[in-house]
Amino acid sequence: MSTTDCGTERDLAREQRGTEGRLAFAMLRTKSVWRAFRNRLASNYLHELDDRQLDDIGLSRHDVVIALDRSGVLDDPSLLLSRAARERSRTRFARPANR
Secondary structure, three states: OOHHHHHHHHHHHHHHHHHHHHHHHHHHHHHHHHHHHHHHHHHHHHOOOOHHHHHHOOOOHHHHHHHHHHOOOOOOOHHHHHHHHHHHHHHHOOOOOOO
């Protein structure tokens, strides 16, 4: 094998990796958008639950409305909802300091 053949093979390998890398990035982005869309649909379903059911999972109606309003169409509102539920659980189940 000559040195020009070796260089050509390396260039082909680099080009294939570039194409595979772009394809992998596109697939990753597509999965991310699909996950955000699915989570938005689930968050919209939370809006249909009554206040008692929302309280059971640690959310209020206000939390759901805020999460849906503050997140864009392709953003994931479940991140805001999980943060709200986590904050509510910290204050809801905290023991009083004077006991």
